[in-house]
Amino acid sequence: MSNSATFHLLKTCPDSKARAGELITPHGVVPTPVFLPVGSQGAVKTLTPEEVKNIGVAMVLANTYHLYLRPGIPAIEKVGGLHKFMGWHDAILTDSGGYQIFSLASLRQVGDDGVVFRSHIDGSQHLITPELIIQFQESLGADIIMVLDECSAHDDSFEKVQRALARTHNWAERCQRVQKRNDQALYAIVQGGVFPELRQQSAEFLTSLEFAGYAIGGLSIGEPKEVTLAVTEQTAALLPEDKPRYLMGVGSPEDIIGSVARGIDIFDSALPTRVARNGALFTRLGRINIQNATYSQMEQPIDPECNCYTCRTFSAVYLHHLFNCRELLGYRLATIHNLAFISNLMGKIRGAILDGTFNSFKDSFLLSYKPTNEQTRLSQKQKWLESRSLNQ
């Protein structure tokens, strides 16, 4: 696997587990810690690849489950792979779609061979196996690809999670065995729910197989934040120093910074782009909602210190007006701002790790940044999870 994405660890924070490094991929160098905007269906919602790149993004995520259903893997292969299809010539990570199969699709039947499910779009029936998911990802041609895993719900019992874990481990081995291309880095996904014993088993088993990188899956799916952080901390500590660590589905500023402190290198989440389309914009003091009447009078940009296209070009009152009129440009401008905020945050985090000032940067950031109220967050998350199978 000499041509596939490799990881260089450049510096570890002396006061925390935070690490700065870089991923060398066939489509460019990706500085870590890094956040990947989500382009499940082959587009970061509302944005062109040019805009995503101008924001400073070095890698995006796409989803094998979504692309398999629409437009289908052969259609993408025919135009020369996912990079060409999307018009994105930097690094791409494809998620296997395990999480989507277990959260979006209906009538699932999981067997040892694989999973039979019905499409959330048209109800058509499909069988996905570990072997197929690797074949699909090899056709798509992303720089980093993921094993197929069985995802538990955050409130599943120990026994249920344990059974899913055995299957996840078997599938990971099978994925590794059938990989043919040597220019794609295959990452394993550590599961085990909220059970430290199972997380430990999973980390030990998967690291023994020597994957190119390790993801932590099954978090940020409805459990309280302190649980997310505790499981992240425990699991990250069990993973090898010299391999990248990817925390799946985490994307709020406070969670990113907290997880970097626990040793995470890679993040992805639809949160920054999804909340943008609802008018929620990141500022260094916390999230604001552009639809609030306050902004109907504000001549300044949302964040006068922000250097994104939106803040450089438009007043808050203009953005407020666009949301008020449900004008699509508003969703774009908000998306640009939120991705720029997260991208800038990642740059500052990395700079602070390299400078040896990460801990004080983290403390000062968290002192001014007011996270969304935990109760509100959980109920929003629940609502979103429930609406997903209807509304993606």
Add this chain to the structure above:
Amino acid sequence: MSNSATFHLLKTCPDSKARAGELITPHGVVPTPVFLPVGSQGAVKTLTPEEVKNIGVAMVLANTYHLYLRPGIPAIEKVGGLHKFMGWHDAILTDSGGYQIFSLASLRQVGDDGVVFRSHIDGSQHLITPELIIQFQESLGADIIMVLDECSAHDDSFEKVQRALARTHNWAERCQRVQKRNDQALYAIVQGGVFPELRQQSAEFLTSLEFAGYAIGGLSIGEPKEVTLAVTEQTAALLPEDKPRYLMGVGSPEDIIGSVARGIDIFDSALPTRVARNGALFTRLGRINIQNATYSQMEQPIDPECNCYTCRTFSAVYLHHLFNCRELLGYRLATIHNLAFISNLMGKIRGAILDGTFNSFKDSFLLSYKPTNEQTRLSQKQKWLESRSLNQ
């Protein structure tokens, strides 16, 4: 009015009434014939001002009625006017909103003073007068502004149109009388429905008042295409040579080229951007719909000869996929393509007029370009007119 937009007629086609010229405005020179993309609410739907400019657009249209209701004229004045508000630093024309008041708003009461109506957004009651509409447009600060007119329906009787015309003429005089700023060009709007006698009266009366430019209003509102062209031809011939002529609401390629041949210099229409969001894309052979199954396999761009961002960057299958997923990026890419198509068409028309080859350009364009079937067009237009008060 020495600082306001002036018009230089550069060349008239020897074989038709087609003219090439330029509008000199406080925000740049606008080559004519010109098509103005519609940004009723202060944004060309889905696009940033940067993108609109990169397409080659020199002037956009915004709508006083829409902006008066949302965000309100004072909000725009407060940030320094419409150019600043929109982030568009080239020329702007504001329509008075006469047509919108008469087609979107409900419970209208027209009196000699002005018109009382209820907002199509929240039902609130408003009075608009000719004096107010000029005051609003002076606050907005567009380069070209329009008088308030009373718009008839395409099937109104002679007597009804005649009464509306008397009011329109009175309002035009009042608009002219109260204009204070000398850096905005005020255009009159010739009305008179489909009645040659009334069109003639209107043209004669309004040209006697010496406006900076003349629009032809009350067309392309549901009447057959040959009527639109006949009234355009008759009316344009009654207008002074040295003033710009603006045909309101016309925007299909075949109508633009046919109307240029009849002496029109300025066009605006939401058609190219509206149909783009429904997946209808202009090509030199006619409109295609990207949602058709044909495009699910097409690796080439929509139009391999087109140099727009969409065609330079993406395959037809990608665009098809985005529409299939209702991904907002698809609406943007289609909008970019259609505006680029029209903008390129205007450039070719102008080049041909200056070269003395307009008639042969027109014939060869119309020979290959297959317009939308007239029956389909009329029924689509009707559906759209009916849905507007709900759906803008």
